[in-house]
Amino acid sequence: MPRCFNRRSDSYVAAQAIEDFVAREEWQLAEIEARLAEASRGDFASAGEVEAVVGKYVKSTRQA
Secondary structure (H helix, E strand, C coil), X not given: CCHHHCCCXXXXXXXXXXXXXXXXXXXXXXXXXXXXXXXXCCCCCCHHHHHXXXXXXXXXXXXX
16 A cells, blocks of 8 residues: 555554454464463373374375
8 A cells, every 4th residue: 555545654554464463363373372381281192192193194104
């Protein structure tokens, strides 16, 4: 937008853009914070749990 049509300062526009972004992505930020809290507590999936999930989506390349 040409500067003549924008009467707001650059810092105001930047702050508004950040505020809008955070509002749109708030759910994702909450999920990231929740997973970080789990990691801080040492709450990780076991090897068996990881294998079960990977097994659902990845074909085995092992030969019997």
